[in-house]
Amino acid sequence: MPELPEVEVVRQSLNKKIKKKKVKRVIIRNRNLRFKIPLNFSNLLENKKITKVDRFSKYLILCLCNKSYCLIHLGMSGTIHIVYKNKKNLLTNSSFYNSPKLPNKHNHVEIIFKNLKIVYNDPRRFGFFQIIQNSYLLKKRFAHLGPEPFNSKFNLRYISTYFKGKKKNIKSFLLDQNFVSGIGNIYASEILFLSRLNPKKKISSLEYQDCKKIIINSKKILLDAIKKGGSSIRDFKNLSGRNGSFQKDFKVYNREGLNCKRSKCLGIIKKKIISNRSTFFCNICQI
DNA sequence: AAGAGGCCCTGATAGC
DNA sequence: TGCTATCAGGGCCTCT
Structure with a gap:
């Protein structure tokens, strides 16, 4: 949840x-x-x-x-x-x-x-x-946990230092709470879609601009989700029993086989298991 | 050290 | 109807 x-x-x-x-x-x-x-x-x-x-x-x-x-x-x-x-x-x-x-x-x-x-x-x-x-x-x-995306410590210098000597794909880093804390499986896919990054992309091949996008879009996705009361898949409700509505805004999560929502993109949303979790991405606009 | 994989647990759903 | 297999938004542990 x-x-x-x-x-x-x-x-x-x-x-x-x-x-x-x-x-x-x-x-x-x-x-x-x-x-x-x-x-x-x-x-x-x-x-x-x-x-x-x-x-x-x-x-x-x-x-x-x-x-x-x-x-x-x-x-x-x-x-x-x-x-x-x-x-x-x-x-x-x-x-x-x-x-x-x-x-x-x-x-x-x-x-x-x-x-x-x-x-x-x-x-x-x-x-x-x-x-x-x-x-x-x-x-x-909480010492072992990385900064939240909102924290100014989550910046370009931090990211490049953290990535040094590591080789995994970007999706597994977004899920790694030691790197950045608070992002889970749903929002990791959404952040990567917004950043036009393929979840399988190795961090070694990320450009300066890519890292910048990750920083900006992590904040953006999480803040937007908070504003909309979270995502209600399965049984998440707030204490008043109301559903959040961010699931309506999912661009890729749980959308396997459907059309990409990016305007003019003819891509189809694919599902792949990455770091043992279902991962969703557009096969055309996420390179 | 980093990374892959398994495991904790129950319930919903799909397929036979 | 009832069985089995698979999957689910997290995090910790072990092994290599």
């Missing part, structure tokens, strides 16, 4: 709902996620105020009033649902009518506040929760 834009959309709505609210109670329904939720997890959250909801890359960060942090990663299939406690609220809140029915299977964690609770659901269990004790450890936790 979630690449940086989807996680950012969740962060924004979550921040509105739980910022400055105190965690009353935490219920663990199922500890089994990528990392097993530790027995003292509830204790570390209960009675703490959420100062704000932050994000880095694809990680949600609940900032707690005692300067510790609760990391949430949604993995491939993690979703967060919001449930209002008060039935009157339910009936008057318009978002209620758009809300998906709360799934009853694969709910792992419920974080309960005074008027509402958030429920974490994750069928594939690739997501996780993790408490980080302080900002130093938080920094350390």
